[in-house]
Amino acid sequence: MVSGIIAGFIMSYFFPVLYNAMWMLVYIFIGFIVIDIILLFASKQKIEATRETVEKFSNGDDNSVTIKVESNYSFAINIKVIDEIPIQFQIRNFSIKRKIKPGDNDNFQYNLRPVTRGEYYFGRLNVYVSSPLLLVSRRFIFGDGQMVPTYPSYIQLRKYDLIAFSNQLFQYGLKKIRRLGHTMEFEQIKEYVSGDDIRTINWKATAKKNQLMVNQFQDEKSQSVYMAIDKGRVMKMPFEGLSLLDYAINSTLVLSNVILKKQDKAGMFAFSKRVENRVAAERRTSQMQRILENLYNIKTDFFESDYGRLYADIKKNITQRSLILLYTNFETLDGLNRQLPYLKGIAKSHLLVVVFFENTELETLINKKAENIQEIYDQVIAEKFAFEKRLIVNELMKYGIYSVLTKPENLTIDSINKYLEIKARGIL
Numbered sequence: 001m002v003s004g005i006i007a008g009f010i011m012s013y014f015f016p017v018l019y020n021a022m023w024m025l026v027y028i029f030i031g032f033i034v035i036d037i038i039l040l041f042a043s044k045q046k047i048e049a050t051r052e053t054v055e056k057f058s059n060g061d062d063n064s065v066t067i068k069v070e071s072n073y074s075f076a077i078n079i080k081v082i083d084e085i086p087i088q089f090q091i092r093n094f095s096i097k098r099k100i101k102p103g104d105n106d107n108f109q110y111n112l113r114p115v116t117r118g119e120y121y122f123g124r125l126n127v128y129v130s131s132p133l134l135l136v137s138r139r140f141i142f143g144d145g146q147m148v149p150t151y152p153s154y155i156q157l158r159k160y161d162l163i164a165f166s167n168q169l170f171q172y173g174l175k176k177i178r179r180l181g182h183t184m185e186f187e188q189i190k191e192y193v194s195g196d197d198i199r200t201i202n203w204k205a206t207a208k209k210n211q212l213m214v215n216q217f218q219d220e221k222s223q224s225v226y227m228a229i230d231k232g233r234v235m236k237m238p239f240e241g242l243s244l245l246d247y248a249i250n251s252t253l254v255l256s257n258v259i260l261k262k263q264d265k266a267g268m269f270a271f272s273k274r275v276e277n278r279v280a281a282e283r284r285t286s287q288m289q290r291i292l293e294n295l296y297n298i299k300t301d302f303f304e305s306d307y308g309r310l311y312a313d314i315k316k317n318i319t320q321r322s323l324i325l326l327y328t329n330f331e332t333l334d335g336l337n338r339q340l341p342y343l344k345g346i347a348k349s350h351l352l353v354v355v356f357f358e359n360t361e362l363e364t365l366i367n368k369k370a371e372n373i374q375e376i377y378d379q380v381i382a383e384k385f386a387f388e389k390r391l392i393v394n395e396l397m398k399y400g401i402y403s404v405l406t407k408p409e410n411l412t413i414d415s416i417n418k419y420l421e422i423k424a425r426g427i428l
Contacts, residue, residue, distance in 0.1 A: 005029065032135055039075070039131045040138040046072045049127045049142045051083065057120060057150040060242045060250055062111040067096070069127065070105040078130040080137070084123025086148075088116060114150045115241040117249070117296055122146040152295045153250035156412055160254050188216050223428050224281040224320055225259045225419070227252040227268040230328035231298060232305030237329070237357075239408040244357055248327035249295045251412040255325070256291045258416055262423065268294065273303050275313040281322065307342040314346055323428050325353045325415065331385065336392050344399050351428050353402040353418055360407055362386050 005025055012018040040046075052066040071077055081096040089112060100106050114120065125142040189205050192212035205213035229235075229252060235245040252268055259266040260283060267281030268291055277294040279287075305328070314324070324346065330336045346352050362382045370376045389405055396403045402422075406414040422428055 002029075032133055036131050036133045036136040039133075040129060040136060047077075047079075047127060047129055047140050048072075049081070049125055049140065051122065051125050051143060051146065053122075053146065053148050055148075056154075057112070057114050057148055058153045058155040059114055059117050059150050059246055060153050061155040062113050064109045064111055066107060066109050067125070068105065068107050069098070069100065071100045071103060073129075074102050076101055076132060078132075078134065080128040080130075082126040082128070083110075084126070084145075085112070086120035086122060088114065088118075088120055113241075115238075115243075115246070117150050117152065117246065117298070120148050120150055122148065149296070151292060152246075152253045154253070154292070156250055156254050157257055160258065160412065160416065189213050190216050222263065222265060222283065224265045224267065224318075224322035226281055226318065226322055226324045227255060227266075228310070228314075228324055228326045229268065229270040229298070230272070230305050230326070231270045231300035231302070232272045232328075233302045234305070234329040234331070234335075235300075235327075236302045239360060242408070244329055244408060245298075245300065247357075247408045247411050248355075249298060251327070251415050253292060253295055254412050255415050255419060257288060258419065260287060266291065269313075270298050270300075271310050271313070272300055272305050274306070274309060278317075307339040311342040311345050315349070318350065321350055321428070323351045323353065323419070323422060325355055325419070327355050329356045330354075330392050331359070331388070333388050333391050333395065336395060340395070340399070343396070343401055347399060347401050351402070351422070353404060353422075354396055355404040355406065355411070355415060355418075356389075356392070357411070358389060358405060358407050359385065 005022060008018055008022040008025065012022055048070045050068045052068065054063055057063045065083070067081055067083065069079060069081070077100050079098050079100060081098070083094060083096075085091050085094055094110075096108065096110065098106055098108065122143075123145055127140045127142065128137040129140065130137045189202055190213065191209075192201065192214045196214045200214045200216075202213045202215050229245070229248050231245055235243065235248065237244050239247070256266040256268065263283070265281040265283045266287060267279050269275055269278040277298050279290050279294050318324075326343075330339075343352060343354065362385055365382045366379055366386060368375070368379070370379055393403050393405055402418070404414050404418050
């Protein structure tokens with residue numbers, strides 16, 4: 001409307017008859033502004049708004065934030081909500097526009113996906129209210145700020161909580177594992193039912209009862225499983241905004257829950273220049289909370305990792321034979337060979353599984369159609385690096401070291417897969 005009045009005054013320079021009419025429009029426009037101001041500001045506060053968040057954010061997942069707005073105006077209003085989102089998200093143009101009926105309320109949500117652990121501080125909640133005239137806005141400010149901590153992905157923890165015990169494991173990529181003999185503990189003798197393994201028939205008990213009886217076994221329990229997280233330079237690489245370190249932290253949390261549900265003892269520690277954030281492998285009630293807090297508190301400057309210190313620490317502090325899943329990353333065979341003596345030393349006393357990552361960007365480059373000579377060279381180099389990852393798997397296998405080569409997004413499910421495979425084969 002203002003631009004129309006300005007254009008009218010310009011036209012009145014050529015058509016003087018419009019001049020007085022334009023001034024009349026100005027007075028009418030000012031009158032509407034005064035009416036709009038009276039509607040919005042004449043009484044005390046007419047609107048209430050609150051922000052509701054979860055108690056803690058889940059790292060790498062979508063977390064919902066709910067805005068509740070209640071209007072006490074006697075006419076329909078238009079609102080524009082500007083929430084002061086934590087600086088870590090770097091969202092500078094956030095706003096939500098809604099229309100609320102007289103005396104009504106409105107609830108709406110938006111999602112935030114954090115990619116780093118730590119404390120996230122919200123600012124104030126700003127709500128701009130306009131009447132149907134849409135000439136003036138009144139700002140309301142709510143809240144004095146709010147802090148929400150971001151923990152390792154507990155949403156994934158809930159998602160995979162029953163995965164190790166489900167009958168539909170194939171939906172998540174888990175494969176059935178063939179058991180190699182009876183490497184399990186004897187539990188009881190029971191009556192034979194259809195589907196029992198006939199090799200477990202107890203002939204002496206059958207003769208006494210005059211009906212088929214079978215031996216029932218259960219998986220071995222109380223085995224120690226440690227997750228060792230490399231928090232050095234090689235784990236800084238990001239995929240979809242999340243560093244390899246945070247992928248490993250999220251996977252450790254989920255896998256620890258599965259281990260404890262399987263009646264084994266779960267522990268963890270992180271290492272770089274020294275070993276830190278240690279949780280001894282136990283099966284106590286508070287173990288998951290201890291692991292969660294230590295994962296949340298992992299901090300690093302991404303120094304070069306000292307595998308010699310890791311080997312010495314494991315030899316000193318883990319005296320019982322244990323399963324150790326080492327979350328790290330090797331890009332080249334030379335990088336592995338520098339650390340191989342220490343890995344072989346660990347594997348002499350423990351069952352070592354090295355978990356490292358495929359470079360998904362290389363796969364994208366390899367599958368892309370080359371348009372020129374330079375892109376062909378790039379693809380050849382990418383294929384060389386991808387092939388080296390497979391060579392690393394073979395090199396580890398030569399020394400009896402198990403490995404998991406996985407994409408970052410598949411890390412959790414592949415880690416669970418490997419643990420269940422080891423349990424099923426009874427090789428710990």
